[in-house]
Amino acid sequence: xxxxxxxxxxxxxxxxxxxxxxxxxxxxxxxxxxxxxxxxxxxxxxxxxxxxxxxxxxxxxxxxxxxxxxxxxxxxxxxxxxxxxxxxxxxxxxxxxxxxxxxxxxxxxxxxxxxxxxxxxxxxxxxxxxxxxxxxxxxxxxxxxxxxxxxxxxxxxxxxxxxxxxxxxxxxxxxxxxxxxxxxxxxxxxxxxxxxxxxxxxxxxxxxxxxxxxxxxxxxxxxxxxxxxxxxxxxxxxxxxxxxxx
Numbered sequence: 001x002x003x004x005x006x007x008x009x010x011x012x013x014x015x016x017x018x019x020x021x022x023x024x025x026x027x028x029x030x031x032x033x034x035x036x037x038x039x040x041x042x043x044x045x046x047x048x049x050x051x052x053x054x055x056x057x058x059x060x061x062x063x064x065x066x067x068x069x070x071x072x073x074x075x076x077x078x079x080x081x082x083x084x085x086x087x088x089x090x091x092x093x094x095x096x097x098x099x100x101x102x103x104x105x106x107x108x109x110x111x112x113x114x115x116x117x118x119x120x121x122x123x124x125x126x127x128x129x130x131x132x133x134x135x136x137x138x139x140x141x142x143x144x145x146x147x148x149x150x151x152x153x154x155x156x157x158x159x160x161x162x163x164x165x166x167x168x169x170x171x172x173x174x175x176x177x178x179x180x181x182x183x184x185x186x187x188x189x190x191x192x193x194x195x196x197x198x199x200x201x202x203x204x205x206x207x208x209x210x211x212x213x214x215x216x217x218x219x220x221x222x223x224x225x226x227x228x229x230x231x232x233x234x235x236x237x238x239x240x241x242x243x244x245x246x
Contacts (some may be wrong), residue, residue: 016071026065089239092176094144095151099173101136109170112136113162123159180240187233187241194229205229 019027019035027035029049102109112135116128129148133141141148149156151172152165195205209217209225217225219242226238 016068019066019071020068025068027071028065032066085239089243091144091147092180092240094141094147095173095176096180098133098136098138098148099177101138102170102173105136107135108166109136110163110166113160113166117162122161122163124162126154126156126158126160129160183237184241184244187231187237190231190233191226191229194231 016027017023018038019031021031021034105112109132112132113124116124116132118125126149129145130141133148146156148169152160152169154160154165191205195202200208206217208229209221211221211225212218222242223238231238
C-alpha cells in the first residue's frame with residue numbers, strides 16, 4: 001500500500017483523503033476497500049481485514065475504523081523506508097554502471113587516475129575525480145561522489161592516493177556485484193520454497209501476481225504480490241529482483 005502511494009506521488013494527507021470518503025476523520029472498512037480499489041490493489045476481504053487490523057493496531061479508532069493518526073503513522077513510516085530503499089537502489093545502480101564502464105574501458109582505473117597526478121607524487125586532486133569518471137564514460141557523477149569517496153576510503157577535500165583508492169573502489173564494486181547475485185539467488189530459493197509449501201506452480205503464482213488479469217505483471221503488482229506471498233525481505237531486495245527480471 002505504501003508502495004502504491006509512493007509510486008503515485010501521494011503525500012500523507014492526500015492519501016488519507018483518498019480513503020476517508022465522507023471526511024469524518026476515520027476510515028471505515030467499506031471506505032478502506034474502495035480506497036484500495038482506487039489504487040488498483042484488488043485484495044480479498046480477508047487481506048483487507050488484515051491490513052485494517054495492522055493500520056488500527058493501537059486501537060484509537062472506533063467501531064473497527066482507522067483513525068487519522070494511526071493511518072498517518074503507519075504510512076509515514078513505510079514511505080520513509082520506501083524512500084531509503086529507492087536511494088539504496090540508485091546507489092547500487094550507479095556502482096553497477098561504474099563497474100561495467102571500468103570493465104569496458106581500454107585503460108585500467110589506476111592508469112586513468114594517474115593521468116591526473118600533476119605532482120608526480122602518487123596523489124591526485126579530489127576535484128579531478130569527476131573527470132576520471134567522465135573519462136570512463138559516465139556523465140554527471142556528482143550526485144554519487146560521496147559514495148565513491150567512501151568506497152575508495154578517501155575523504156572529500158583531501159588529496160587522493162589513487163593507487164589505494166583504485167584498489168579499494170574495485171574491491172567494493174566486486175563485493176557489491178557478488179552480494180547482489182547472492183541475494184537474488186537466496187530470494188529465488190525462498191520463493192520456490194514457499195510455492196512448494198503451498199503446492200502452487202509458477203504459472204499459478206503468475207496468475208496471483210497478475211491482479212488486473214492483463215497477462216502482464218506490473219512492477220507494483222510484483223512488489224505487492226511478493227509481500228502477500230509472505231516474503232519477509234527488504235523492499236530494495238525485491239526491487240533488485242524485479243530489475244533483474246524486467
